[in-house]
Amino acid sequence: MPALTIRKKLMTLLSSWQAYCQAPNEEHFVEFALGVNTLAELLRAGPSLGLARMSHDLEQDALALFNTPDSHPISFEAQARLAEQIENLSQLIKGDVLATQPERRQQADAACYEAKKASIVLLSDQPSQWQDLIAQLGYFGLAIDVLSWSSAPQQSQALLLLDLKFTNDWPARLSVLRAANPASQMIALGLNSEFNLLHQALQLGCDHCFVQDMSLPAMVAHILELQSCQNEEPYRVLIVDDSLTAHAMIRRALADQGIETQAIIDPRLVIERMHEFQPDLLLLDMYMPDCTGVEAARIIRQHPEFLSIPIVYLSGETDLGLQVEALRLGGDHFLTKPFNPVFLNAIVNSKIERYRTLRRSMYHDSLTGLLNHTTSKSHLDLMLEQCRAQQRPLCVAMLDLDHFKQVNDSYGHPIGDQIIRSLAWLLKQRVRQGDILGRYGGEEFILALPGASLAVGHSILEQIRQDFAAIRHPFGDGYFQLSFSCGMAAYPAIEHSDQLIEAADQALYRAKRAGRNRIECA
Numbered sequence: 001m002p003a004l005t006i007r008k009k010l011m012t013l014l015s016s017w018q019a020y021c022q023a024p025n026e027e028h029f030v031e032f033a034l035g036v037n038t039l040a041e042l043l044r045a046g047p048s049l050g051l052a053r054m055s056h057d058l059e060q061d062a063l064a065l066f067n068t069p070d071s072h073p074i075s076f077e078a079q080a081r082l083a084e085q086i087e088n089l090s091q092l093i094k095g096d097v098l099a100t101q102p103e104r105r106q107q108a109d110a111a112c113y114e115a116k117k118a119s120i121v122l123l124s125d126q127p128s129q130w131q132d133l134i135a136q137l138g139y140f141g142l143a144i145d146v147l148s149w150s151s152a153p154q155q156s157q158a159l160l161l162l163d164l165k166f167t168n169d170w171p172a173r174l175s176v177l178r179a180a181n182p183a184s185q186m187i188a189l190g191l192n193s194e195f196n197l198l199h200q201a202l203q204l205g206c207d208h209c210f211v212q213d214m215s216l217p218a219m220v221a222h223i224l225e226l227q228s229c230q231n232e233e234p235y236r237v238l239i240v241d242d243s244l245t246a247h248a249m250i251r252r253a254l255a256d257q258g259i260e261t262q263a264i265i266d267p268r269l270v271i272e273r274m275h276e277f278q279p280d281l282l283l284l285d286m287y288m289p290d291c292t293g294v295e296a297a298r299i300i301r302q303h304p305e306f307l308s309i310p311i312v313y314l315s316g317e318t319d320l321g322l323q324v325e326a327l328r329l330g331g332d333h334f335l336t337k338p339f340n341p342v343f344l345n346a347i348v349n350s351k352i353e354r355y356r357t358l359r360r361s362m363y364h365d366s367l368t369g370l371l372n373h374t375t376s377k378s379h380l381d382l383m384l385e386q387c388r389a390q391q392r393p394l395c396v397a398m399l400d401l402d403h404f405k406q407v408n409d410s411y412g413h414p415i416g417d418q419i420i421r422s423l424a425w426l427l428k429q430r431v432r433q434g435d436i437l438g439r440y441g442g443e444e445f446i447l448a449l450p451g452a453s454l455a456v457g458h459s460i461l462e463q464i465r466q467d468f469a470a471i472r473h474p475f476g477d478g479y480f481q482l483s484f485s486c487g488m489a490a491y492p493a494i495e496h497s498d499q500l501i502e503a504a505d506q507a508l509y510r511a512k513r514a515g516r517n518r519i520e521c522a
């Protein structure tokens with residue numbers, strides 16, 4: 001997320017707050033709440049989890065005061081609390097956090113094939129108790145700074161892992177730590193899963209608790225998840241409304257949150273436009289001259305590819321019976337005009353989030369979260385066409401775990417699953433945003449690197465191969481190690497995507513026959 005956009009949204013928020021303080025009426029409060037909501041959405045998608053949390057808290061407090069039109073000005077205490085939160089958030093945004101943005105962006109966009117340097121701190125007076133966790137994260141390229149509680153950081157934006165198991169007086173320490181590090185993400189380690197303890201830790205500012213019996217792989221997976229870049233495509237909304245004023249108002253409200261919109265007046269064009277724009281949600285006016293929203297929705301639902309797309313009706317209609325009927329006939333929600341922009345954004349965001357989750361489960365493998373076999377292949381076809389058009393090389397790698405049957409036989413299927421997940425995690429950490437990474441078969445993965453020649457691809461995969469082979473997978477009191485073999489092929493030497501996969505597969509077969517734990521090129 002560009003630092004400039006965040007700063008601009010912060011400025012909008014600050015001026016709307018100032019306007020409210022000068023003239024504390026409902027209209028100004030709505031503007032302010034919209035500003036908070038917009039900034040919170042931006043920060044939610046950004047790299048700083050702590051900032052996201054702070055803006056979320058501010059948003060919640062602002063929204064809690066939202067539905068009280070008669071109570072403006074808000075109480076002195078509420079105003080002071082909001083002012084303090086705004087001040088803290090704005091200090092942090094203006095300060096160090098954005099200074100680290102170019103570096104973070106570089107990690108996300110450019111060649112992040114190398115191990116990422118994470119900012120993770122473990123606070124513990126008995127760090128030897130956590131050496132397995134530190135080692136495991138290390139294998140994924142995440143370096144942990146270990147500090148004692150007496151040298152706890154201040155104003156840190158790191159992910160803080162807090163040893164509460166071997167720490168006396170942790171509640172007091174926790175609240176001091178949270179106050180000193182409002183923008184950090186805090187994870188409590190080692191509490192037993194008693195309701196009151198967890199409640200207390202969360203109330204004192206922890207964002208997550210890893211309870212005592214949580215398995216090491218689960219902890220590692222969760223931390224990796226928190227560390228991974230969140231680079232999602234912007235949400236897309238198609239507006240179908242015969243009023244140009246409605247188009248302008250809705251587009252303005254949604255654009256503030258980075259949501260892409262297109263608008264059409266004629267409902268008869270809706271299917272064509274949906275194919276072109278591929279929206280995540282439809283805002284459909286109820287009453288248009290040639291066709292009602294309900295009729296349009298029914299037509300949309302006749303197309304299997306649009307069966308699950310969320311449809312939200314917009315209408316001045318307050319007749320409950322009609323609304324219920326409209327929902328029965330293919331709609332998901334009903335917003336009454338004049339709509340509240342904060343509410344509109346909240347509905348749109350939550351519906352799209354769920355829709356995308358559903359789509360992810362269709363295109364992604366459930367064990368690893370990587371693209372599934374079919375989607376990897378179709379993405380590869382598209383990518384090859386792009387590389388052909390741009391006259392860029394494209395390197396394809398097929399990876400297969402070595403002697404994996406033995407892992408299942410010796411350690412059990414769940415451990416086998418965990419190994420598959422750990423290779424997926426390692427690969428996810430190393431690829432760039434535009435690369436294809438998929439689980440091609442049981443213990444086979446596909447990687448496609450646009451712009452990379454065979455030589456470049458080889459050196460990237462070689463580093464990953466060495467790193468994976470060095471990972472020690474814990475089992476009982478000991479550990480075991482594992483390797484993968486890899487076959488590679490590249491465009492333009494090989495012209496078609498099926499042939500690329502076939503050639504990489506044959507090279508993989510040669511790597512297996514030559515002794516495994518190696519890379520062969522077509």
Ligand SMILES: Nc1nc2c(ncn2[C@@H]2O[C@H](COP(=O)(O)OP(=O)(O)OP(=O)(O)O)[C@@H](O)[C@H]2O)c(=O)[nH]1
Nearest residue numbers: 400401402403404405406408413416417442443512
């Ligand atoms: N745990 C687990 N095992 C899987 C999964 N998918 C496939 N497998 C197992 O992966 C093993 C693959 O075995 P083989 O094809 O004989 O290959 P290998 O033992 O890895 O030997 P080489 O590939 O020749 O090095 C089989 O035992 C499958 O049951 C999965 O999702 N989870």
